[in-house]
Amino acid sequence: MKHVPGLADEILQELAPLLAAEGVDINDPKGVDIDALRAALGPAMERRNMELFTPTGAHRTQALAVLRRFTEATAAGRADEAQAVLDGVETDETEDHPAISHVIGVTLDLLDSWYSDRRLRTALASTRVASRRRPVRACATDLLSAARRHTTFDSLDKLTVAHGGLILFEGGATLVAASIAAIAKRQRRKVTAICRDLLIADPEYASVDVVAAPDGRAEEAGRTTPADDRILAEFEEWLSRQPQIAAPTVEDEATALRAIFTLARTSGADLRNPHDIGTAVDLLVDMGTGDGRDDHDIMMSSLFALDEYIHFQWEISRRPENWDRAHDIVEDALSARDGGGQLADVVERATAVDPQLRRAALKNTRVSAAVPVLLEWLGTSRPISQSGNLRLADIEPVAAMLGVRAKGVRKVPPLAEVPATGFATDEPLPEPEPLFATSMRQVPVLWAWWQAMLRCDILETTATRVRPGPASGRWIDGGEPPIEGAEALNGLFVSFLLSERMFDDDQFGSGAAVAVLASRMLIAAAAPELGIGAPDDARSTILRPRALQLMARLELLGLLTRDASGTPAVPEGLKSAVLRGAMLVMDVATRGEGT
Structure with a gap:
């Protein structure tokens, strides 16, 4: 994870007034109490989100107009026009246009309001989400679930991490249209009448450009859009002010980035959206896998241009933290293609360790040693919950097999819900x-x-029910499971444990960032020769206790030890399994997929 000088300070200074309202002065010369800062960050970020996603005045009215025009076009079956309405909304607002964040904020506010209104409850019970784009349909479905719990705005961060801002924007508009259609059907009224009542009376208030294309955004494939051209011009001007750039000239780098934008458009990706950076990276890596040295050189120069583009976005974006994960994706690609082969060499050497040493080490982890105990307890089969998990009564005895004290309960005792306090950021x-x-x-x-x-x-x-699987026989009655099976079990355990909260989000930061941080710490412990250092930026400092908690759990299970100086280390026979598990999490984080 690369530290960007001044970025954390800029974010904290932007939050300073909000943190001050929570009693934390980040400019206090006596220093800031880290526990107080941690406690204040959640409310401060929540209010900042409210400011960014809650437009007022003309921008709110413009956002409502966008939703009305989209809803009416959708209801009339004019899918191309509906898509064009959304295409006309850009990342940043202007005097006459709302920003994408404005439309998202208004959408979430409307959904919470409608689905908590008893007068609309019966009509909205029949809401059905429909979209020809599967990601939009999935997002709208998640939004519908949140709306029925009246928690759409509270779910903003989680939904953004899971689907990306652009998909959330389209998914929200899709659900608004579906909700109004359901209300209109129940009340036997026209959609336009419901739009006047629930959205805005004048759909022409906002001058959002609508140019219907045969396939909506797909019409832009293979060429840059006017919005792309504006951002590329700003990037070129920014490059001209930099003391040092990756390419020989500003023109060379600007040309390279334009080519990347055009390439991304062929796959429907919009590089103004940080969540689409991964698509561009995948395309560049695929192009650079040829045997020719020129292919590799073009790929590397393109990745460096993309990296500088993200630094540019950090400076101009209203929410620079949204580009953090995109930066990690590019940095990981650069590392993998320019020296990252060292890690593959480490894994290859770990796999070549004496098989008897590996077998003994893998057999002695609690992950492996507890398997025969579980299978004996299981017998021929046992009942499980409807979700496919252990029943509450079985959690305690099975967790004890791993050395974990846990108790299944129907309701958590009040004192158990009190969060722990007083811990340091290096613990x-x-x-x-x-x-x-x-x-x-x-x-x-x-x-x-x-x-x-x-x-x-x-x-x-x-x-x-749960029962022994087809591979259980080698684990029963002192059997000797194949080394590949034991390594797969331990490696998968590592990956599942590190990624357990990967796509959750809370007031301390992204669950994905914690998984990545812990994975890097684990790789550093397994391969100290790589010299992987710990990031020291403000965000990583806040996330560090959670990453260390994951490391402590691995130590409990015997997958991690400490050397004489107390430094984390991975036993020689376990390095292959542990590295593969951590690398799988890193790959998932890069691609934004689930394990």
């Missing part, structure tokens, strides 16, 4: 003792073990 987040859980999913070590055994066919489930 792991404390584990509750015991851990009260209303489902197995809330016991991370147990859940990761269960998932790994299912993937390795040690267990298999039906709709109501």
